[in-house]
Amino acid sequence: MTLHDETTPPDAAALAHPVSGGAAAGSRHARAVGNLASRVYPDGDDARADPWSIDLERIQFSPYFSRLSAVTQVVSPSMGGAPVHNRLTHTLKVSAIARVVALQLNTRSRQAGEGDVCNATVVEAAAYAHDLGHPPFGHLGETTLDRLARDELGLADGFEGNAQTYRILTALDVVENAPRGLNLTAAVRAASAKYPWAPSVGAADIERIGPPRGIRRSPDGAYRVHKYSAYDIDLDDLAEARQGVDAEPLRQSIEGAVMDLADDIAYSVHDVDDFYRAGILDHAPIAAEFRGWLDDVLEWRSRDDAEVRAELAPGAGLERLRRKMRRDDPWIADDEAFLAAVSDVDAEMVTDLLARPFDGSLTAERRLAGFTDRWIRRFQESARLRPLDTPRAGPVVLSPWAWHHVEVLKFVHKRFVLSRPDLAIQQRGMSRILARSVRALGEWLDDDLDRARTPRRLRELIALAREQYAQLPAERRPTDAEAETLARSRGIVDYVASLTDAQAFALSEAISGRADRLWALGQRL
């Protein structure tokens, strides 16, 4: 069985389903365009070109965007060795994929006699923006900064890469004619919010539709908000942006949903590419895992959960994945689709690709390019509009078949790359580097005798956060003393989060007394 069966275009009836708040798909932009294009501050630039292209340009010209070339995707680009994706090369691919998905959705909609369903330039802008908030060292940096923010700095809304993206767009980055942020349109800001809520989202709001992806109910009944696109001080900006798009509470806009699935498509394929090239994806253990599951599908399905959780034999990882998908996403999980996905990945990736180690030859390059092109195209073509019948999915989704294939590819990466102890040990070191920098900056700010020499940018970031806390509505505004502490904390986190991997290394070493790192931070300090 192959993916091809399931990449047929969605039918006209599917396209006519209500999306984002019940509007007929084709009428959405025509009706709301005034609000979609609104900016927080008056902006002379809008006379120059269409507002979405202006936003796209602002993001592409941002120093936060250039910085992504020196930020970890999975492993740090500053480590040398085999070339791997960094957050910039990843972003470029997400945006190329997202644009094609958007255009395909529009073409099919027009063929079905409807208008466009999404704005391709807004989709592209959101894709360019989507990872701006990734801190040094990628996900590891995100977890470390979140822990430090909550446990040591008193920030109840922690640190989250998506929320940091939104903060950069709307508060930290600058354009000439606005006091803060890039002054983007409501449509682009809303589309950049993959998880359109803050950690303070109320249980009643969650219960209205059920917990979306990024929010989980824990055994004590409370909701844990793992992913979110706004900190408390940026929430009003997000709420205002979302008034301009007709997305329901806790639901992505159509353009945001396209960006989200393009992200999944991009990394599920290019992570395999990176680690196959680097010689990290060993054929034998991966083939054993796939064979171990495929040779005993019925037997695996019949075993009880506790047994499978403890099982070490090859195949157990895939079985745990199957159970997790059924548990978390019963609206789409399907045993036949899972079996097809494991069989296809086994045939096309494990047997065709990994069995022959990458040797740098043009033949190997062609084989890899064929694999990448084929899978990206299938996934792209499978994207379709979906009625809002589950809180776990946005208004645009991958087909069930493509979704299972993406999940199996991600599994290979998680199981055979991310869980390696050699990667883990290095990440533990990087975590220490960030913790050292955060603590040392805090001590410096507390040093009455030397505070005046702290970096000007750090003090400006603190002042910005202080101003934002002071502008919160009375019922959410902290006291002046609390705001002072919170602003200091948010400023430190903003400062460290916007370093590149190499700058984070240099800061930590310089602050620990390594004399040869004196100029390594450049103008940053």
Ligand SMILES: Nc1ccn([C@H]2C[C@H](O)[C@@H](COP(=O)(O)OP(=O)(O)OP(=O)(O)O)O2)c(=O)n1
């Ligand atoms: N513990 C982890 C988790 C993920 N990754 C890598 C694998 C992918 O290349 C990329 C995925 O992370 P993204 O931030 O791009 O996307 P997600 O969809 O996982 O998260 P989010 O929705 O928060 O963007 O990061 C990693 O190195 N370590």
